[in-house]
Amino acid sequence: MTGRKRQSAEERKPAILRAFHQVIEAEGFENASVAKVARRAGVHPSLLIHYFGTKEKMVMALVDEVLETYALLFAKLPEGGDPHERLERLLTLLWSLEWHEAVNFSVVFSFLALSQRHDSLMERVRNLYGRYRVYLLEQMDLLSKAGAIHVSDPTASAEALISLCEGSHYFCRYHIEAGTFDAHCRHMIQAARLILGVG
Amino acid sequence: MTGRKRQSAEERKPAILRAFHQVIEAEGFENASVAKVARRAGVHPSLLIHYFGTKEKMVMALVDEVLETYALLFAKLPEGGDPHERLERLLTLLWSLEWHEAVNFSVVFSFLALSQRHDSLMERVRNLYGRYRVYLLEQMDLLSKAGAIHVSDPTASAEALISLCEGSHYFCRYHIEAGTFDAHCRHMIQAARLILGVG
DNA sequence: GTATTAATTAAACATTCATTTAATAAGAGA
DNA sequence: TCTCTTATTAAATGAATGTTTAATTAATAC
Numbered sequence A, B: 001m002t003g004r005k006r007q008s009a010e011e012r013k014p015a016i017l018r019a020f021h022q023v024i025e026a027e028g029f030e031n032a033s034v035a036k037v038a039r040r041a042g043v044h045p046s047l048l049i050h051y052f053g054t055k056e057k058m059v060m061a062l063v064d065e066v067l068e069t070y071a072l073l074f075a076k077l078p079e080g081g082d083p084h085e086r087l088e089r090l091l092t093l094l095w096s097l098e099w100h101e102a103v104n105f106s107v108v109f110s111f112l113a114l115s116q117r118h119d120s121l122m123e124r125v126r127n128l129y130g131r132y133r134v135y136l137l138e139q140m141d142l143l144s145k146a147g148a149i150h151v152s153d154p155t156a157s158a159e160a161l162i163s164l165c166e167g168s169h170y171f172c173r174y175h176i177e178a179g180t181f182d183a184h185c186r187h188m189i190q191a192a193r194l195i196l197g198v199g
Numbered sequence C: 001g002t003a004t005t006a007a008t009t010a011a012a013c014a015t016t017c018a019t020t021t022a023a024t025a026a027g028a029g030a
Numbered sequence D: 001t002c003t004c005t006t007a008t009t010a011a012a013t014g015a016a017t018g019t020t021t022a023a024t025t026a027a028t029a030c
Helices: A009-027 A034-041 A045-052 A055-074 A083-094 A105-115 A119-145 A154-174 A181-195 B009-027 B034-041 B045-052 B055-074 B083-094 B105-115 B119-145 B154-174 B181-195
Strands: none
Touching (some): A009 A045, A009 A105, A105 A119, A119 A154, A119 B154, A154 B119, A154 B154, B009 B045, B045 B055, B105 B119, B105 B154, B119 B154
16 A cells, blocks of 8 residues: 555664754744655654654654764774774774764754753763773873874863864864865874874 | 742842753753752742743753853954954963853753754754854964964864864863863863964 | 823744654564 | 464554734833
């Protein structure tokens, strides 16, 4: 009748979340109703409730996916190899198009807003950034001992790197000219080098 | 009957926007309905429509206020005086509690999400950051000539400062420990000095 | 004190909201 | 083929959505 095939839960649930993501992108989190998501997924609204229980749980399922995207991103951070080369790979990855486009800003901004009044979400985001910070501290220790960087206060440098990186990716669209993203990344890498004492 | 006094439009409209802001803070932008805002303002829902026309226009009125808050913040940036002292005042202001708490993060994150699909809002935010950038470039030129800083690429340094500042304020809550905001600010000021060649 | 203007509410509107309950349909295993 | 499970829809729910229209109330101007 609908022209849609019967699918398993393992196929349908991700498809619904994909539709949810698209609706948020197109119309905003505040306008992403169950009915609209269902329509985009080509499915009856009650099927979403059947799979997720409530809309809130569906939101949290999408949050899980977005957080997982970040976790996968962090998993790409370089671990071994020559210190100088590793530093180079780290900076190049942090300011790559891949890193920049990993998530949708409309979705992430909405979830960051949500985290302000959703304790467990806040805790999960903090946990993610905590791992980020630990990674940077470890690397700075290694790179420091190898003489690849020169930092006096690793904690301060880690905070600065995270701030520079997040500020750059989330806000550059508000102050750089169109078509200058590559140059912006070079600028940020240079600033990162100054912070790491290798300017 | 309601116990509320009759007020002029000049008093009522800001009061309604204040209530709107509070509802977003407490329940999120996606749950801030006209009825809830009216209830918090102690007023009938149709009064909001009478004053603002539509909910969307009411949203834009609140956006105006938030953007104005930022504009007033920028107006506090130091202009004259001794270069070294001015640099000191600039960094101290950028990483002050006043700067940090000037806006509500739940509200701003929601509006940043909105800007992704609202062209005129995007343009207005870009305009704001453009002025921020111009200010920094002007100051860097002056400070540079006075020997207070040493930057080779002012554009790159301005982008780095903005990124560091925004990334710090919007994301520090996700990676610093409670009660370490002051230390974090000191770290950021030190990083800013490195970027400005006065480390 | 009356007329006028502006603030405010009341009531009703169609629409959309998330969700429930029950029915249907399809595939899997026996 | 029959049974059982699971995917899917249909239909109905009451509440909440934003908005309109008309009525009411209070202050202002004359």
